[in-house]
Amino acid sequence: MAMGESVSEDMAWSLAWGVGGLLLLAWALRTLNWAWWTPRRLERALRAQGLNGTPYRFPNGDFKENIRLAKEASSTPMPLTHDIVPRVLPFLRRAIDEYGKICFTWFGPVPRVTIMDPELVREVLSNKFGHFGKPKGSPLGRLFLRGLVSYEGEKWVKHRRIMNPAFHVEKLKRMLPAFCACCSDLMSRWENLVGSEACYELDVWPELQSFTGDVISRTAFGGSCEEGRRIFQLQAEQAELLIQTIQNLYIPGYRFLPTPKKNRLKAADREIRALLRGIIKKREQAMKLGKASNDDLLGLLMESNLEYYQEHGNKNAGITPEDVIDECKLFYFAGQETTSVLLTWTMIVLSMHPSWQVRARQEVLQVFGERKPDFDGLSRLKNVTMILYEVLRLYPPAVFLQRQTYKTMKLGDVIYPPGVTLLMPIIFIHHDLNYWGKDANEFNPERFAEGISKASKDHVAFFPFGGGPRICIGQNFALLEAKMGLSFPLLPSPNLLPAQPPSPRERPTTRRPQCRAGEQRSVCGRSIELKLEERRRMAAQQPQQQQQVANSFTSQFAVMSKAQLYDILSQMKALIEQNQQEARQILIDNPLLTRALFQAQIMLGMVQSPKVMSNTQQALQQPQPAQVGQPQIVHSLQTVPAKVGEQSEPGSSQSLLSARQQHPTQPSISLPLASGSSQSLLSARQQRPTQPSISLSLASGSSQSLLSARQQHPTQPSPLSEPQTKGFLNLQVPSVTPIQSSQIQNISQPNPAAPHYSNLPSHLPMISVHPQQTLQNPGLFNQLLQPPFPLQPRQVTMQPFAIQFHPQMPHSLGLQPSSASQQLLSQPLFHSGITPPSSFPQGQAPHPSQPPQHLYQVGSSHMGTDYGTQVSTSMQKDRGAPWVLGSSEITTVGTQLPGLPPMISGQIATGAGGQPPRPPPLTPEMEKALLQQVMGLTPEQINLLPPEQRNQVLQLREMLK
Numbered sequence: 001m002a003m004g005e006s007v008s009e010d011m012a013w014s015l016a017w018g019v020g021g022l023l024l025l026a027w028a029l030r031t032l033n034w035a036w037w038t039p040r041r042l043e044r045a046l047r048a049q050g051l052n053g054t055p056y057r058f059p060n061g062d063f064k065e066n067i068r069l070a071k072e073a074s075s076t077p078m079p080l081t082h083d084i085v086p087r088v089l090p091f092l093r094r095a096i097d098e099y100g101k102i103c104f105t106w107f108g109p110v111p112r113v114t115i116m117d118p119e120l121v122r123e124v125l126s127n128k129f130g131h132f133g134k135p136k137g138s139p140l141g142r143l144f145l146r147g148l149v150s151y152e153g154e155k156w157v158k159h160r161r162i163m164n165p166a167f168h169v170e171k172l173k174r175m176l177p178a179f180c181a182c183c184s185d186l187m188s189r190w191e192n193l194v195g196s197e198a199c200y201e202l203d204v205w206p207e208l209q210s211f212t213g214d215v216i217s218r219t220a221f222g223g224s225c226e227e228g229r230r231i232f233q234l235q236a237e238q239a240e241l242l243i244q245t246i247q248n249l250y251i252p253g254y255r256f257l258p259t260p261k262k263n264r265l266k267a268a269d270r271e272i273r274a275l276l277r278g279i280i281k282k283r284e285q286a287m288k289l290g291k292a293s294n295d296d297l298l299g300l301l302m303e304s305n306l307e308y309y310q311e312h313g314n315k316n317a318g319i320t321p322e323d324v325i326d327e328c329k330l331f332y333f334a335g336q337e338t339t340s341v342l343l344t345w346t347m348i349v350l351s352m353h354p355s356w357q358v359r360a361r362q363e364v365l366q367v368f369g370e371r372k373p374d375f376d377g378l379s380r381l382k383n384v385t386m387i388l389y390e391v392l393r394l395y396p397p398a399v400f401l402q403r404q405t406y407k408t409m410k411l412g413d414v415i416y417p418p419g420v421t422l423l424m425p426i427i428f429i430h431h432d433l434n435y436w437g438k439d440a441n442e443f444n445p446e447r448f449a450e451g452i453s454k455a456s457k458d459h460v461a462f463f464p465f466g467g468g469p470r471i472c473i474g475q476n477f478a479l480l481e482a483k484m485g486l487s488f489p490l491l492p493s494p495n496l497l498p499a500q501p502p503s504p505r506e507r508p509t510t511r512r513p514q515c516r517a518g519e520q521r522s523v524c525g526r527s528i529e530l531k532l533e534e535r536r537r538m539a540a541q542q543p544q545q546q547q548q549v550a551n552s553f554t555s556q557f558a559v560m561s562k563a564q565l566y567d568i569l570s571q572m573k574a575l576i577e578q579n580q581q582e583a584r585q586i587l588i589d590n591p592l593l594t595r596a597l598f599q600a601q602i603m604l605g606m607v608q609s610p611k612v613m614s615n616t617q618q619a620l621q622q623p624q625p626a627q628v629g630q631p632q633i634v635h636s637l638q639t640v641p642a643k644v645g646e647q648s649e650p651g652s653s654q655s656l657l658s659a660r661q662q663h664p665t666q667p668s669i670s671l672p673l674a675s676g677s678s679q680s681l682l683s684a685r686q687q688r689p690t691q692p693s694i695s696l697s698l699a700s701g702s703s704q705s706l707l708s709a710r711q712q713h714p715t716q717p718s719p720l721s722e723p724q725t726k727g728f729l730n731l732q733v734p735s736v737t738p739i740q741s742s743q744i745q746n747i748s749q750p751n752p753a754a755p756h757y758s759n760l761p762s763h764l765p766m767i768s769v770h771p772q773q774t775l776q777n778p779g780l781f782n783q784l785l786q787p788p789f790p791l792q793p794r795q796v797t798m799q800p801f802a803i804q805f806h807p808q809m810p811h812s813l814g815l816q817p818s819s820a821s822q823q824l825l826s827q828p829l830f831h832s833g834i835t836p837p838s839s840f841p842q843g844q845a846p847h848p849s850q851p852p853q854h855l856y857q858v859g860s861s862h863m864g865t866d867y868g869t870q871v872s873t874s875m876q877k878d879r880g881a882p883w884v885l886g887s888s889e890i891t892t893v894g895t896q897l898p899g900l901p902p903m904i905s906g907q908i909a910t911g912a913g914g915q916p917p918r919p920p921p922l923t924p925e926m927e928k929a930l931l932q933q934v935m936g937l938t939p940e941q942i943n944l945l946p947p948e949q950r951n952q953v954l955q956l957r958e959m960l961k
């Protein structure tokens with residue numbers, strides 16, 4: 001018996017060993033098949049069809065190289081250019097350069113073929129049969145994120161049908177008060193932060209993250225937004241943990257190890273689910289009692305679910321509470337990060353392109369005045385929409401999309417076996433010169449003036465929200481939120497005083513020393529500055545106040561450095577180029593401003609060739625009723641002093657003195673060419689520390705002044721013309737206003753001596769005059785520009801893997817979470833509040849190799865059109881039908897107004913023999929006004945002038961006495 005027992009025990013053991021061995025063998029074979037045979041087979045199939053790509057490396061593919069390059073790219077400071085592709089996806093960039101546009105790389109053992117042709121992208125995304133399905137993603141990713149974005153087949157159809165109504169425009173309108181409340185809270189928060197500070201430096205990335213989190217909390221859960229906020233925090237933590245964990249996922253077997261991070265991920269998931277369960281239960285009870293408000297996403301989702309259930313009369317018809325939880329979780333993930341990335345980049349870009357900031361602000365003011373933004377108004381914001389589109393183009397929050405072949409599929413000329421990932425790099429296509437033209441890497445919202453379909457050569461080339469049946473369900477939501485989020489800071493805020501002329505002293509900036517807890521992904525100490533400025537009460541109707549305005553302009557201009565004066569003039573010029581009519585009106589409406597601008601030119605010693613002047617005048621004559629006694633706006637090609645910092649410019653004395661001898665009938669305002677201004681901006685770096693240092697949001701302040709000047713006109717009632725103190729939140733701009741790159745590119749002439757420079761937008765050099773910018777760019781920037789600033793090494797705190805987390809996400813969104821924005825934000829590029837000229841070390845000059853041609857520009861005459869016809873906030877309305885469901889093409893009629901004659905660098909006028917040309921003519925009234933201004937300068941103001949001009953002013957005053 002005992003022997004029999006031991007035999008059967010032995011047999012059981014052998015059987016167990018046998019089974020175990022077989023299982024092990026099966027597992028080994030499966031692993032080998034997954035990690036070796038399949039990739040080799042797929043590689044052969046792809047190569048046989050002429051596709052090139054990286055050779056497969058067992059078992060990680062290009063994973064490590066991907067990480068290495070991403071780390072490398074992010075460890076160097078980000079150059080201030082919109083060409084961010086090499087930084088965001090360096091590995092893919094390299095692969096495409098090496099193997100061609102349709103090439104394959106390896107994500108682990110899975111080949112990923114890049115699809116760069118928008119038509120093929122459309123084919124993939126429009127496929128309704130799920131043959132190009134979403135990649136499955138890792139189990140860990142699935143734990144983090146499920147819901148609509150990850151479903152396929154019938155489940156997806158059902159969920160999409162139930163969720164769609166919640167995002168309908170009519171429903172979104174009901175959420176507008178929640179949007180508004182979040183914006184108001186944000187503004188109050190910023191106002192409080194600023195407090196009594198004249199200038200406050202703010203890291204907007206975490207601010208906007210919590211703003212969009214707040215929006216989702218309120219719009220998703222209405223009254224339960226406190227729990228919603230906790231969910232948001234937990235999800236942010238989850239995202240962080242996931243990013244860290246994913247880096248190790250391709251260590252075989254790693255995903256089965258219970259590491260502390262994974263445990264925390266799971267614990268966070270449990271807490272989120274418990275919270276959501278509680279919210280849903282409360283809502284169900286309220287619904288039963290008829291007390292529930294269904295104006296939030298959860299309510300709408302539950303309502304729609306109920307309708308679906310009733311329609312199908314089957315208790316399994318709708319979606320389960322667990323499904324609702326997953327969808328709510330998804331709202332956060334899909335809606336919060338993406339929109340905050342969009343808003344953050346928009347603010348950065350607007351601070352880089354002040355003229356667009358002016359335009360946006362002007363539009364927002366025109367549409368809303370002092371009203372709170374409403375749906376109709378938001379739909380009419382044409383410039384803001386164009387700006388958002390352009391930001392979505394250059395900085396798409398989802399950098400690529402992925403689909404997988406689940407059966408053999410033909411796409412283009414290639415037959416793909418099952419198991420191949422198709423990667424559609426949104427960011428590459430958005431930057432592709434073939435579709436967007438030579439200025440693909442420039443910020444030029446004007447390209448969207450006639451809608452999306454006309455913006456590129458192939459309207460499918462713009463797909464920040466994806467396309468086909470799985471297009472982002474929240475795109476209307478996101479655009480509405482972004483418009484609202486952008487409008488608020490541009491509007492006069494009741495609790496802020498209007499901006500006052502920037503004082504000549506250096507303003508303190510408050511910098512947050514370190515990240516707040518839970519904001520690991522924000523970028524410490526690197527921020528763009530938002531500046532709140534005081535502004536004097538002005539009531540344009542009262543002459544006394546008008547005089548104040550005049551004095552305000554005069555005193556502002558009197559204490560400005562040359563760079564700042566140039567800045568203002570070039571902004572005015574940019575405004576003229578973008579909207580000549582508008583600019584004309586501003587100048588006509590504001591003789592005081594006009595006069596002050598003229599004064600600025602005198603202070604800059606600007607003079608011009610009468611020949612060029614008359615040509616330009618001719619070209620600009622518009623068939624408008626003659627404005628007798630009103631200044632004529634003239635763009636003049638001007639010779640700009642080669643070195644603003646140097647004080648001996650004969651032109652400057654001439655300008656004022658000789659002006660007295662001329663009495664032409666038409667007064668004219670000569671605005672400097674941006675070329676000039678850029679040049680002057682460059683040379684402005686040589687300014688001596690004795691120049692008054694002015695807080696750098698001067699540029700925004702000044703554009704503000706221009707704008708607000710418009711408001712002061714008695715015939716135009718405006719927020720600022722009311723006898724209240726009103727204010728603006730100025731998106732900070734660099735002290736030296738960068739010229740619109742889009743304008744520059746037309747004329748920039750690459751310097752053959754600096755070939756590596758040729759693909760950099762020409763605004764770079766100017767922006768780099770910012771000291772911190774230069775500090776951050778020891779490489780190319782320093783090499784090119786020889787920054788005149790003291791070098792202070794700064795730590796680059798890039799999350800190295802941030803841009804790599806997307807491939808693991810179950811929903812296949814190649815999200816660009818914080819990497820790029822983090823990088824740019826991580827540099828103090830735009831917290832320009834600390835760029836007083838006084839910080840320039842004496843004697844430092846720009847690098848001699850600096851190619852000045854890069855800075856010349858031509859005027860663009862493409863005028864904006866009214867988006868009034870574009871009622872919808874949706875991009876869907878702006879697309880071709882096959883690409884987007886239910887879409888109809890928007891055709892906003894563009895008005896091509898007669899533009900400025902193109903100017904080429906060769907036309908830039910210089911006076912004979914290098915002497916500055918003669919100044920523009922003045923009417924006796926103008927002359928009188930100017931002389932009065934000169935006489936009105938206080939000794940303090942005169943002292944602040946550069947010596948040469950000081951002498952001239954003193955001489956003149958002496959003469960006049």
Ligand code: HEM
Nearest residue numbers: 148149334335338339397398464465466470472473474478
């Ligand atoms: C600027 C903001 C946003 C961008 C750039 C964006 C981008 C995208 C993209 C590219 C997709 C397609 C993914 C794919 O095809 O694989 C997508 C899908 C999705 N988005 Fe958005 N999104 C944004 C905002 C939002 C918001 C605010 C919500 C919700 C509150 C949202 C919810 C979703 C959902 C649920 C899907 C899945 C749709 C489906 O698979 O049927 N998104 N989003």
